[in-house]
Amino acid sequence: MKKIFKSRMRFVVIPILAIAFLFLVSYLVMVLWNYTLPGLLGVSTITLWQSTALFFLCKILFGFGKGGPKRGGPPWAGKYRGAGFRDLSETEREKMKARMRARWCGWEDADPVRDREEDTQNHEK
Known part of the structure; x- marks a missing residue:
């Protein structure tokens, strides 16, 4: 597996894996939505493309992870935080x-x- 990521194939394999992951997450969102919400709230079922849009909307509204209150800011600033106080x-x-x-x-x-x-x-x- 390491050879794939070090070779030129990584420019093909990584985007394919990212798209596959996106479709897997979108499929899970669609299945969970269609299983739970129509019976619970009476809303209509959604398609795979609508679940993809819903997933992106949630990511935009609620963030992409990392840098939350537990970490105290963006991940790239962690090593500089408190550097002046140590000395x-x-x-x-x-x-x-x-x-x-x-x-x-x-x-x-x-x-x-x-x-x-x-x-x-x-x-x-």
Whole structure:
């Protein structure tokens, strides 16, 4: 199999595999749609071309994977993320943390129980 991908045939084999994968996914979308939704919601059945269009529409609307909230951004930016912070000394890190706390308006330092007690004490006076 490695020989196929290293030879000139890869320009023929890879597009054929991609098209076959697209048709397989479209067929699965069509079968699942036609099995589930007409009986459940009363919608009409769809063809293979409509399922292909539906698949592409879902990919456009919901993304092509990778770079979601778990990864924290695009996959090509992962190796650069945090590179500047690794070289900081401890004092520089503490200064950075203090600046970030000031920029974030101290939301980490907020204590809702303490704030509520202070509000009730001020209201009683």
